Amino acid sequence: MNASLPILEMKAVEKSFPTPTGPVRVLQPTDLEVKAGDFLAITGPSGSGKTTLLMLAALLSRPSKGAVVFDGDDVSSKDEAWLCRHRKYRVGMVFQKFCLLPHRTVLENVLFRFRYLDHDPDEARTRSLEALRAMGLESKVDQPARLLSSGEMQRVAIARAVALPPRFLVADEPTGNLDRESTLRVMDCFKRLNAEGLTMLLVTHNEELLNYCSRHLVCRGGALQKSK
Amino acid sequence: MKKRIPILHHSIAQPLQYLHDLWRDIWEGVRSQPGRTLLSFLAVAVGSVSLTVLVAVLNGLEQRSTHLVRELGFNVFAVVSSSDRRTGEALRERDVQLLQANCPECGVSKVRRYEVKPLGHDQAVGVLATDERLAAIRQWTMLQGRFLDAGDVARRERHAVITEAAAKAFRWKTGDLIALSDVRFKVVGILQSTDQGVAAGSEPALSGGRREVYIPDTIPPAWSAGSDDGDRVDVVYVRVPDAERMNRLVLRTQRLLLTRKSREAFLSWVTPETLLGNVRRLQRSIRLTAGSVTLLSLILGGTTLMSLMVANVKDRVLEIGLRRALGASRKDIAALFVTEACLVTSSAALLGIAIAHVGLLLGAESAGLPILLDWKSAAVPLLAAMLLGVLFAYWPAGMAANIAPAEALRSE
Ligand SMILES: Nc1ncnc2c1ncn2[C@@H]1O[C@H](COP(=O)(O)OP(=O)(O)OP(=O)(O)O)[C@@H](O)[C@H]1O
Ligand SMILES: [Mg+2]
Numbered sequence: 001m002n003a004s005l006p007i008l009e010m011k012a013v014e015k016s017f018p019t020p021t022g023p024v025r026v027l028q029p030t031d032l033e034v035k036a037g038d039f040l041a042i043t044g045p046s047g048s049g050k051t052t053l054l055m056l057a058a059l060l061s062r063p064s065k066g067a068v069v070f071d072g073d074d075v076s077s078k079d080e081a082w083l084c085r086h087r088k089y090r091v092g093m094v095f096q097k098f099c100l101l102p103h104r105t106v107l108e109n110v111l112f113r114f115r116y117l118d119h120d121p122d123e124a125r126t127r128s129l130e131a132l133r134a135m136g137l138e139s140k141v142d143q144p145a146r147l148l149s150s151g152e153m154q155r156v157a158i159a160r161a162v163a164l165p166p167r168f169l170v171a172d173e174p175t176g177n178l179d180r181e182s183t184l185r186v187m188d189c190f191k192r193l194n195a196e197g198l199t200m201l202l203v204t205h206n207e208e209l210l211n212y213c214s215r216h217l218v219c220r221g222g223a224l225q226k227s228k
Numbered sequence: 229m230k231k232r233i234p235i236l237h238h239s240i241a242q243p244l245q246y247l248h249d250l251w252r253d254i255w256e257g258v259r260s261q262p263g264r265t266l267l268s269f270l271a272v273a274v275g276s277v278s279l280t281v282l283v284a285v286l287n288g289l290e291q292r293s294t295h296l297v298r299e300l301g302f303n304v305f306a307v308v309s310s311s312d313r314r315t316g317e318a319l320r321e322r323d324v325q326l327l328q329a330n331c332p333e334c335g336v337s338k339v340r341r342y343e344v345k346p347l348g349h350d351q352a353v354g355v356l357a358t359d360e361r362l363a364a365i366r367q368w369t370m371l372q373g374r375f376l377d378a379g380d381v382a383r384r385e386r387h388a389v390i391t392e393a394a395a396k397a398f399r400w401k402t403g404d405l406i407a408l409s410d411v412r413f414k415v416v417g418i419l420q421s422t423d424q425g426v427a428a429g430s431e432p433a434l435s436g437g438r439r440e441v442y443i444p445d446t447i448p449p450a451w452s453a454g455s456d457d458g459d460r461v462d463v464v465y466v467r468v469p470d471a472e473r474m475n476r477l478v479l480r481t482q483r484l485l486l487t488r489k490s491r492e493a494f495l496s497w498v499t500p501e502t503l504l505g506n507v508r509r510l511q512r513s514i515r516l517t518a519g520s521v522t523l524l525s526l527i528l529g530g531t532t533l534m535s536l537m538v539a540n541v542k543d544r545v546l547e548i549g550l551r552r553a554l555g556a557s558r559k560d561i562a563a564l565f566v567t568e569a570c571l572v573t574s575s576a577a578l579l580g581i582a583i584a585h586v587g588l589l590l591g592a593e594s595a596g597l598p599i600l601l602d603w604k605s606a607a608v609p610l611l612a613a614m615l616l617g618v619l620f621a622y623w624p625a626g627m628a629a630n631i632a633p634a635e636a637l638r639s640e
Contacts, residue, residue, distance in 0.1 A: 099553075101547060
């Protein structure tokens with residue numbers, strides 16, 4: 001694997017949203033290059049457009065202007081089917097709002113990662129339990145997700161994302177609700193996966209975590225800047 | 229070099245897994261909107277009950293009409309004379325000859341009817357004096373033996389052909405000698421019954437399924453006191469060569485026989501059309517009344533279903549976003565909601581169909597309606613319910629499919 005090959009490139013990407021008072025530009029023209037094997041951190045004040053940027057990076061939305069290039073393919077030239085395929089196997093995201101199915105158990109929530117994949121149920125189960133163990137949730141496997149604490153919910157969401165690791169994982173404040181011990185556990189997991197070839201893009205408010213990362217950018221007012 | 233994601237292998241458990249996933253997905257929707265789900269379930273169930281009843285009754289009426297026509301015989305019409313004892317007016321032998329001479333393309337047969345008590349029995353039997361052509365004209369089949377033949381009629385053989393019902397009631401067999409009043413007849417054949425009483429209440433002179441004995445009309449009726457009865461005719465059956473000529477020949481026979489105004493009083497024509505008239509009228513009014521009730525309740529079910537699906541989609545925006553993020557296509561999302569709607573409607577339909585079938589099996593007799601339960605009375609409501617599901621879930625499902633994943637994942 002060539003480590004210098006970019007897995008994700010953003011070229012003059014802009015994102016605006018229509019509002020009742022006219023379109024609002026949330027992302028200013030932004031360039032970003034994430035190389036395969038990178039562990040990139042983005043910090044920045046609330047409302048600066050980090051989640052918006054991650055949605056673009058995770059192929060969950062399309063830019064208003066500019067180009068998002070994933071693995072050499074310009075996303076704007078690709079159709080729905082291509083996006084679906086990539087979301088299944090290549091890009092994953094840990095959502096800021098967890099997005100758990102509240103009535104299903106912890107294990108079922110993690111198994112949901114495999115819902116749209118051709119998979120062997122036994123292997124999916126093994127992988128899901130493994131991911132939950134890595135998050136320290138082995139005792140909560142059969143508990144309905146709605147009864148979890150928010151820190152636990154956050155770890156279930158992470159377990160779901162890493163049960164079948166994609167090539168490129170985008171994590172939106174994955175440790176925002178976690179205590180120190182759990183935070184380190186999660187970061188160790190990410191670090192290990194990164195060493196195994198996973199490319200990471202992490203948004204965080206926790207300066208301490210920057211030690212884990214190979215690169216650090218700051219998002220301010222919808223634009224990315226080098227730190228310091 | 230691109231790193232390959234481990235491809236997981238298929239296993240035998242796949243279809244089971246698929247059904248399990250589907251069930252879980254649908255349950256997600258049902259539990260998010262239990263009230264609305266129940267409401268649309270009930271509305272569709274009620275609609276399916278009435279649709280099942282509608283189909284069963286229309287089926288039954290259709291069956292009754294084919295029975296009626298079969299009983300008379302295809303392409304057959306009858307001239308029925310209700311002879312008037314006071315005036316002595318009746319259809320006579322010469323009328324039949326007139327018909328035969330003027331309608332050479334038709335088969336014509338005549339019947340004279342008596343009520344006779346067979347010796348040793350309390351119940352009367354209908355004795356029908358006729359010619360050898362009757363069975364062929366009315367397309368009867370024999371259960372045993374043969375019908376009267378030309379020889380029987382010419383030689384005044386005391387031969388009799390009995391109906392299945394008469395054979396059962398009086399325990400008569402072919403070869404038996406039966407005594408009608410004090411005249412003995414030999415049973416030469418048994419007619420297969422054309423009908424199981426479906427047409428009960430229709431034209432009495434025409435009904436099959438009765439206890440009847442057919443004898444050559446050349447035999448003097450020893451049981452009949454009135455001697456001028458000899459050339460009276462009660463019914464003339466006319467078989468036309470094809471259905472198109474039916475109306476023309478009915479008109480021609482009317483012109484031939486209704487020579488005097490007074491004859492209209494006791495002569496009537498029974499054609500497939502007059503037989504079916506009542507049934508058709510009943511069919512039309514049932515289709516209109518029960519049909520509109522059914523349609524209304526199904527539309528009501530459909531609209532509650534649609535509101536259920538819209539609420540469901542709104543409730544599950546975050547879940548839709550998650551599914552899309554995990555690789556579900558627009559089609560997958562739309563299929564999820566359409567399947568859910570179809571499952572609600574078809575399970576409601578199954579319940580409604582079951583209730584209607586049980587109810588009809590128990591209560592159809594007393595309602596006095598002809599009912600026919602067959603595959604159609606189950607398949608039509610089920611298909612209608614599924615169609616309803618697809619139709620009314622189509623728009624909400626499209627709405628769900630068009631939700632942008634990034635927006636969905638931001639929603640609370
Ligand atoms: N669909 C939308 N329509 C209108 N405005 C939007 C939409 N999505 C995001 N925004 C706006 O874009 C801005 C950036 O939002 P975003 O969620 O990316 O910020 P963030 O950096 O992730 O903030 P936080 O750290 O609080 O999560 C916000 O002001 C938000 O209101
Ligand atoms: Mg955010």
